Amino acid sequence: MEWRCEWCGKPHEEDDPPCDNCGHGSFERAVVRRTDLGGGDSDTMTVWVCTACGREHPKHSPPCSRCNNGTLERQEKRVDESNLTDGPNSTDTGSGADISAEETTVWVCTACGREHPKHAPPCSRCGNADLERETRTVSDEETTVPGYRDLVTPRYLVVLVATLALAALFTLGATGTVDLPGFPDNSVPSVDNVPGNETAAGDLSLSEAETAYLGALGDRRAGAGLSRLDRGDRLDEVAGYYNQRRVKQVFDRGSVPDDDELRGLLGGDCSPARLVSNSIPVGTDGPDGVGEQLTDSVGSDSPPMLASADRIGVDLHSINGTLFVTQVVCS
Numbered sequence: 001m002e003w004r005c006e007w008c009g010k011p012h013e014e015d016d017p018p019c020d021n022c023g024h025g026s027f028e029r030a031v032v033r034r035t036d037l038g039g040g041d042s043d044t045m046t047v048w049v050c051t052a053c054g055r056e057h058p059k060h061s062p063p064c065s066r067c068n069n070g071t072l073e074r075q076e077k078r079v080d081e082s083n084l085t086d087g088p089n090s091t092d093t094g095s096g097a098d099i100s101a102e103e104t105t106v107w108v109c110t111a112c113g114r115e116h117p118k119h120a121p122p123c124s125r126c127g128n129a130d131l132e133r134e135t136r137t138v139s140d141e142e143t144t145v146p147g148y149r150d151l152v153t154p155r156y157l158v159v160l161v162a163t164l165a166l167a168a169l170f171t172l173g174a175t176g177t178v179d180l181p182g183f184p185d186n187s188v189p190s191v192d193n194v195p196g197n198e199t200a201a202g203d204l205s206l207s208e209a210e211t212a213y214l215g216a217l218g219d220r221r222a223g224a225g226l227s228r229l230d231r232g233d234r235l236d237e238v239a240g241y242y243n244q245r246r247v248k249q250v251f252d253r254g255s256v257p258d259d260d261e262l263r264g265l266l267g268g269d270c271s272p273a274r275l276v277s278n279s280i281p282v283g284t285d286g287p288d289g290v291g292e293q294l295t296d297s298v299g300s301d302s303p304p305m306l307a308s309a310d311r312i313g314v315d316l317h318s319i320n321g322t323l324f325v326t327q328v329v330c331s
Contacts, residue, residue, distance in 0.1 A: 002045075003027040006065075007118070009047070009056040022104050022117075028058055048072040053119040054133050066119055107131040188237040188265055191244040195251045196319025198244065201282045204290065206316040209323075212291025213314065220295055227310070235313020235328045238265050239275075243315040243326035246277055251319065270311065270330035277326040282318060294325060 003012045007024035017025045048057040052069035056077075063070045107116045111128035115136075121129045199206055218228035241257070248254030257265075266273050280297050283289045308331040317324040 003029060004058065011045070045077045047075055047077050049075050055119070104136050106134055106136050108134050188234075188241050191241060191248065193252070194244045194247055194317070196247055196317055196324075198240070198315075198317050201318035201321075201323060204282065204318075205287065206318060206323075208287040209290040209294075210314050210316055212287040213294040214291075214312070216288075216291040216295040229309055229312040229329075232270075232311050232313050232330075234266075235270060235311060235330065236315060237313070238262065239313040239326045239328045240315035241265070242275060242277065242328075243317050243324055246326065247317050247319060247324050266328070270328065274309075274329045274331070275326065276329065277324070279322050279324045282321050282323050290323070294323075 003015045004010060004027060005012070005017075005019035005022060005024050006026045006028045007019065007022050010019055010021040012019070012027060015027050017027050019025075019027070048060045049055070049072065050057070050064035050067060050069050051071045051073050053064060053067040055064050055066040057065065057072060060072055060074065062072050064072065107119045108114070108131065109116070109123035109126060109128050110130045110132050112123060112126040114123050114125040116124065116131060119131055119133070121131050123129075123131065197206075214229065214231060221228060242262070245254055245256045249256055262273070262275065278297060280293060283293050285293075309329045311330040313328040315326050
């Protein structure tokens with residue numbers, strides 16, 4: 001027993017909707033009369049065609065199931081045998097299979113051209129009652145599911161890039177790498193109106209003295225079997241901030257940062273941390289002499305600190321012949 005789509009009339013081997021031609025979800029039985037049982041290439045199917053809308057019915061059972069017209073006309077419909085035997089996975093490229101798979105029936109409004117899937121006047125767009133039956137051919141491109149590459153349009157790429165940029169900016173703001181409104185500012189504050197000099201003590205360059213101190217301290221650690229300390233920019237900034245606040249405390253009634261503020265500035269970059277601050281008279285032997293002097297007075301202040309340390313930040317500030325020195329040590 002054959003089955004056929006109730007909408008477009010395409011025959012199927014099994015009652016297994018939807019129709020692979022029009023997508024309709026209901027099948028009906030079709031009566032097929034074979035005219036050539038000796039292996040011919042075609043069969044004849046008896047159908048009853050509505051004289052008003054052209055709807056095909058498998059038997060004479062008026063009125064028409066589509067338009068309710070009471071007159072059905074008997075017709076013999078020739079069907080390609082491949083349509084009766086080939087399933088949806090068939091690789092046959094015969095003309096009958098191609099036509100049934102690529103053609104669909106639509107009803108077109110004669111006034112505005114609006115297409116309707118069935119003969120159900122009036123037109124849903126303009127209200128015209130005259131719909132004309134036409135056959136449409138569906139190309140393979142129209143039935144092909146688009147791939148991921150087809151969905152990646154220029155607009156999609158712009159949105160994707162913008163989203164990634166915002167996510168990166170949010171991450172930088174949250175970590176304090178970039179200062180953004182609404183995020184905590186983790187930069188080291190500046191200190192205004194600090195008395196003295198942060199760059200030189202007379203002819204002595206304080207940056208050269210800092211470098212000489214770290215070199216002398218590294219030599220002394222190497223002699224004790226310890227590794228040299230790595231100098232960190234962030235630790236230098238925190239040391240400079242504390243040192244300048246200390247100078248203002250001594251000479252200008254300021255105050256030094258408390259432990260909570262220092263921990264916030266250091267964050268997880270230096271934990272645990274130790275801060276050592278001292279002052280010495282300015283020497284006259286140049287940067288190397290000052291470096292040795294600092295090593296003797298500050299670098300040897302706490303041997304356990306030196307033994308466990310691996311990074312350091314240092315700052316020198318000169319005022320009235322005295323060097324204020326602060327170092328932050330991480331271990």
